Amino acid sequence: MLFNTFYKMHRIKGLALLGAILLFASCKQKESQAFDPWKQMTQIVDSITLPTFRADTLNILDFGAVADGVFDNTDVFRKVMDTCSKAGGGTVLVPKGRFLTGPIHLENNVNLHLEEGSEIMFSKNLDDYYPLVHTSYEGTELMNFSPLIYAYKKKNIAVTGKGVLNGRAGNDFWWPWCGKDSYGWQEGAPKQHSSLKKLKEEMSEVDVPVNQRIFGKGEFLRPTFIEPFSCENVLIQGVKIINAPFWVIHPIKSVNVTVDGVVVESHGPNNDGCDPEYSKNVLIKNAVFNTGDDCIAIKSGRNEDGRRVGIKSENIVVQNCKMIDGHGGVVIGSEVSAGVRNVFVENCTMDSPNLERAIRIKTNSKRGGVIENVYVRNLKVGQVREAVLKINLFYGIYGIQKGDFIPEVRNIHLENVQVKNGGKYGILAKGYAQLPITDITLKDVLIEKVDAAYSLENVTNLNFINTRINGKIMQTKSNSLEH
Template identity: 45%
Template sequence: MTDKQKRQHLKTLGLAGAGLSLWSLNGCSSVSAVATSSSDAADDVLWQQADAIIASIAPTSFAKRDFVITEFGAKVGIDSSDAINAAIAKCASAGGGRVVVPAGRFNTGPVHLKSNVNLHLQKDAVLSFYAEPERYLPAVFTRWEGVELMGYSPLIYAFEQENIAVTGEGIVEGNGSNTQWWPWKGKWKHTPWQLDAKTDQANTRTPLFGMAEAGVPVAERVFAQNYLRPPFIQPYRCKRVLIEGITIRNSPFWLINPVLSEDVIVRGVNCVSHGPNSDGCNPESSNRVLIENCLFDTGDDCIALKSGRNNDGRRLATPVQNVVIQDCMMRAGHGGVVLGSEISGGARNIFARRCRMSSPDLDRGIRIKTNSVRGGLIENIYIRDIDIGEVKDAIVINFFYEEGDAGQHLPQVKNLHISNLRVQKAQRAFELRGFERAPISGVSLHHVQFNQTASIGVLENVAKIDQVDLTLNGEALQL
């Protein structure tokens, strides 16, 4: 590779200029890199940043003290809410430790974590949450589809806490079903429940979004009749968060949803929920996040990175950034690794590697969804070493999601680099749909294979793609 070719390749990857410096995790310093003699070596230099992000995440640490919930009155088969929250309060006041859920099925309402508390579920423990909305009041400061409000408490919630965790080999059960929580979605797919216009989420969703666009203060975004299902686990404005080992089932809404949080690790978690909006892990406007060794088998996106919807996202103006996704397995879902659609605050420095995806019910592999009402700058997105077994659409960038081109905030994609992607079976290789006035650009595809693929798919308003070694059904592909 000539020096000119090296410069061009690094420019494509977003590393040219400024002495090939890697961007800072905090935005104020840089780590210098040395140019190499091949494109693969340049990729290796770039992926050092993923390792740097992981190394920069401040870990949790807990005192070696256990507070077993049965010692506070929790019993199998009865309402143990008071006992669990009493154990959390005692643990926090003692300086922290583990609140232990032993083997058995314990019923509870919302659980609010406090600083220095690790909620630990032992093997064969099940923490089963009531599906009774009134238990999740009074309202708390939360975010729903990228818009802040005073809403139902998430099932496991923490607000402005530090050094918190949910760990263990046990199960947290949300009890979402075709008769509880999920029918509030209204019409959905084949709609496996009786529709009831009175409880349709649109009755709350529409006025909430209107309030956000009008700039109504969050404290006034309160609804006497609220049909917005709560997420399962939501750390809000928290620092040093660990979610590890547990299985999450049948969530009312999104499963894991860190919002405006820092130093978050989600490791070895099984996300199994096939209801509406059962996104597996949705970090919103969070910084320094690691998602690794997790299983996603969900009714919506497996992992979706977000940063706020429309005016509310621009008001907070906080991107989701410095995220590493690695060694995960994606089965059913609307998308495997996804950015959007609530992406108005932007996304940057996102890495995904060594993931496997496959299911007849996996709609998309790599997905970006946005529009000109959302806007947002999506930059420095690097994906490599991904194996997709079966999927409908392999790579999707769609500027026409939901409202489409109905606003004045043009979405931007810069430095999206996909390398070493292998797709065994797909209906379509691509759905790339940009605007005529703002085509998709800044995309590079290196060493990408599409096998048993019915069609190339849709390429609409796409600027030149930097491509190396693309094949479709064994034949060289030139886009």
């Protein structure tokens, strides 16, 4: 009798525990099934605040601007920007014509609008890029030449219209500083490498305050083109941007940034099309990128400077863009020390014999960083040279870079991707044995004309769902791979 009672009691407890376990598992399964990253993307896009402006319009001609491509309109732009902002904001209109100027600094609540047929030409006089401003070079903060269009701690700002922004960089100005003869550098001429070494080894690595990292004339670090720094509610729309000194559109430490319908045509060194850095809620859509470097490159600081700042780039959405020439279509890295997460790419086309990769992640153990939650869908690729998806965690453009910060890459999804000519590899991925790349999924992907389906090292959970490479149905690989 006593035994039967004891047995029944423990059987009831066991069934209750089993029921709780099953209920928990069911809830977790439903939670997993319920999560839709594309709904998350929609929520991010809906949350991005566009700037709004008063109806007032100020024409730069009314402030003494001259459209002959020779007269220096720097003071005109400064005066009209200040006047417009102090009056509560509105539109600064650049009418048809060619206007020469030094850097333009945007002010709160002002839309710089370029009428169709207008062109802003930027100065080739280094003195015009003074006073030096708080900016960044390849993921390291410093005081340097002003970006060509700059805003610092501003809200509700825009650059819009159908005009042209011409940085006038070329083999005679700005570009030779990269140190390559293909961009006009000649033996014995100055170049950026000595300045970069000074910035890194003598300043960033020993934590010199940013306001004491003084560069400018006598150093050789080129300015970015459009840089909203620590700004909120930014719109860059419609304009064509050519001949950039360095990175083209560089939102840094900014929130709610929309880049819409721009055309970037600039084949200079480091001419990345758009580089969100330490930024959140960034929408890049309807744009054309034809560049000398990555079309879009998402950043979050380099090495110790990125870890010092410690702001992830997150909630980055790329929609309906066209990538032509470039080192990569959508790239994360290489300066990603603070990490990148929640990147969404959809409905884009990529096609050029000069486009090297479609989707690329690059960093190393000196830079580190956690890169996670990258979702790509509805991508049409005509031709890329090296790989459709490349993940290189041993990136070393300045030589071998090793440190104690092993990067983490996880949760990369490609869906409904069609590639006509994939180059050398469908997937080229190399991770670390102690911290492998994990959870790559290709669903409904069709890749044609690649030399090899994949080359993998230290990758776990590579999932193929209805995916064909070179006509062969691909099988899921759950274990660490070496090839």
